Amino acid sequence: MLFFxxxxxxxxxxxxxxIILLFIRFTVKTLIQKIGQKAGINDARIHLIVRYATVTLFLIWMLIQAFILGTEFKELALIFSSIFAVLGIALFAIWSILSNITSGIIMFFNFPYKVGDKIMIHDKDFPIEAIIEDIAAFQLHLRMDNGDLVTYPNNLILQKPVTLLKKDAVLYPHDDGTDAV
Structure with a gap:
């Protein structure tokens, strides 16, 4: 009792x-879901972006909580500078992965193509004409006309010109003349 x-x-x-951060998380989650559903983005990508937002809010909570508990700015500055030095070295080694994650977040909010669209990627060395099967955190899954699955990094899709060939293309046509995705 003395502790309290x-x-x-x-x-x-x-x-x-x-309570404030839980309210903010609920609001951000709701907004992300509404934006994702309005744009026709699949649930897995919506949950991924919600997870990123939750981790960010958790880190903010930890920082503010440290100040509430009486930690001085000098102490936090020392801790964070040490952590960022180590992270900087580690992240430099995995910059490609971070680039793909960042591109995935950008694609969530501003990517004109959806799962099921047939696109052409104008790559000088390896042009691709395929249907978008999935948009994951690190790469696009593209299904070629011959059935091959190509994974294409998110950061490259934002750097290359892309043409929409057919909206909501069919992935697997049936033999009976009907189409199914």
């Missing part, structure tokens, strides 16, 4: 912070 009396204001501030 001693840290009553910090405990109350922590609860208020948690």
């Amino acid at each position: 009396q001693t840290y009553k204001s910090e405990f109350l501030a922590s609860i208020i912070l948690l």
